[in-house]
Each structure stands twice: as C-alpha cells, then as structure tokens.
Amino acid sequence: MSRQQLIEARLREAFAPLHLDVLNESHLHSRGQETHYKVVLASDAFAGLRAVARHQKVYALLQDEMTLGLHALALHLFTPDEWAAAAAVPESPTCRGGSKHD
Numbered sequence: 001m002s003r004q005q006l007i008e009a010r011l012r013e014a015f016a017p018l019h020l021d022v023l024n025e026s027h028l029h030s031r032g033q034e035t036h037y038k039v040v041l042a043s044d045a046f047a048g049l050r051a052v053a054r055h056q057k058v059y060a061l062l063q064d065e066m067t068l069g070l071h072a073l074a075l076h077l078f079t080p081d082e083w084a085a086a087a088a089v090p091e092s093p094t095c096r097g098g099s100k101h102d
Helices: 003-015 051-061 063-067 080-085
Strands: 019-024 036-042 072-078
Touching: 003 019, 003 036, 003 051, 003 063, 036 080, 051 063, 051 072, 072 080
Parallel strands: 036 072
Antiparallel strands: 019 036
C-alpha cells in the first residue's frame, strides 16, 4: 500500500468524510520520494472545532507517518456546511528549494 493510500484509508476510517482528496504533491518538491501531500477533507467530526484543533486531530492520527519521512502535509479541513460554501481550495505553492536531493 502506498503512503497516499495509507493516509487516505486512515482518514476515511477516523473521520467518515463527506469529501476526501489526498493529493501526492511530492513531484513538486522531492525526487522520487513520497514526502509532500495535500489533504482536502470535509467531515462532521470538525463541527465546533477551530482550525488548530482540526489540524491537531489529523496530525495525531498521522503521527507515525510524520516520523517515517512525511515532510509536509497541507490541510484544508471543513465541516460539510463549510465545504458546501467553499468556492475552491487554494493551489499549493511552488517549492522554494531546500531539498536535500538537489
């Protein structure tokens, strides 16, 4: 199972999302390594939580992946109502360098 599939499976199990996208953006940052991801997730589990608390829930769930080389995780976390009202998710910024592989 790829890292992307593992992240997606864990998020589905933990948050029963209305919407979930797990995008591997590693090709924009590192050569051949699965290190950079963007997550767009809409779930009732985020109701009543501020952004920081939402992020903490996801980071706690994926903590072991962070220690195993997951370098960047762009999180866009919504309640179902927020997702319905969202116009779009921002594009990820281009890499500014600093890769150990360059």
